[in-house]
Amino acid sequence: MNNQPNRPLAIYVHWPWCESKCPYCDFNSHVHNNYPEDEYIKVVLKHIDYYADKLGKRTVKSIFFGGGTPSLMLPTSLNRIVKHIDNRFNINHNTEISMEANPASSTLNKFKDFKSAGVNRLSIGVQSFHDDLLQFLGRRHNSLQALSTIETAKEVFDNISTDLIYGLPKQKLSAWKEDLDRVLQFELNHLSCYQLTIEKQTAFYKAVNSGEWQPILSDTQADFFDLTRETIISQNMLNYEISNFAKPSFECKHNVHVWQYQDYIGIGAGGHGRFVSTDGQHYLSQNYKMPEKYTNNINQLNNYSHILQVITPEQELGEILLMGLRLKKGIHLDVVTNNLFFKDKFSNSIDKWQELTRMKQFGFIEITDNHIRLTSQGWSILDSITANLLNSIQY
Ligand SMILES: C[S@@+](CC[C@H](N)C(=O)[O-])C[C@H]1O[C@@H](n2cnc3c(N)ncnc32)[C@H](O)[C@@H]1O
């Protein structure tokens, strides 16, 4: 059973601080003028040691520095983390090392230093090229900075992605089309386009609840989604995940690895993971979110597994569906049929899964090339299909 070193690993490292809090954001990000960077990095290194002991010296498929705003980190700090991961696991020339960057805290020299520190893929939080919309989103940068950050990044990195947000109140379809055309002119390898979601416990949630403004209607949302797909796909990029587009072979390796239900660990405040350890047990992990609580637990209490639970085959099948159906490619049949809960519930036969068969008959799901995937018709109602399938696997 000790074959875990052969299972490739993805590593997520969370940087929990930002210069200000955007009103739509429910990520684990905290505003701090004087964050304890050195102490935090030391704890991150200890946490890497903990996982190396638990998982063995596996090959690292990807490292993702997310946040918060990891581009606030000193490049030397990032390099300490990359080097440590290389010592305790195996990094090779194929390892994708991504970092999220905010246009408000990005310079040419910083990009060069991050590249020397190990970053080989940059994901820039542009959000919009329209100043009025950037202001509405509470961003610290304007459209000129957004454009110049992409230009600067192109001087340093070959592999660049940008994040854009659409479906804002008062945003016209024509303005969104301008944003798409503008970003496509840069001919980047990757593009993430997220529809604005109103998350609980954000300033936007309060504004909507107090009637300050209303989110756009679902018909309009569908128009935005269709325009996004048509415009980007016409430029030979693949819509490989519901919100993600890439030139062939430039999909984000890290996210695809996670969506395909492979092992990943989460380091840093609020990081989470899912992995099989050397004892063969399947785990879900979640770190404490508050940076002080996270560092104190590791430093003072020697407590590395803040929330660590063994995942049951039933939970596992739910996660497989939730993650895998987002991908255009879908879920490999083996991943489903090897699941112990599936074997038990459907007597090891995919045809006995009635809800899946019904979705196939409606034309929402197809099973081809050994993969279960949504058809384009099914993709436009991804959430309700996933919910139906999840309901159908509950005893
Ligand atoms: C952790 S943030 C990116 C890094 C960096 N902190 C920044 O904002 O530039 C990840 C991305 O998720 C998207 N996002 C966050 N909250 C969102 C929301 N409520 N609705 C839609 N997209 C959202 C944004 O495009 C954002 O760039």
Ligand code: SF4
């Ligand atoms: S910069 Fe990014 S992580 Fe920070 S608050 Fe804004 S959206 Fe959230």
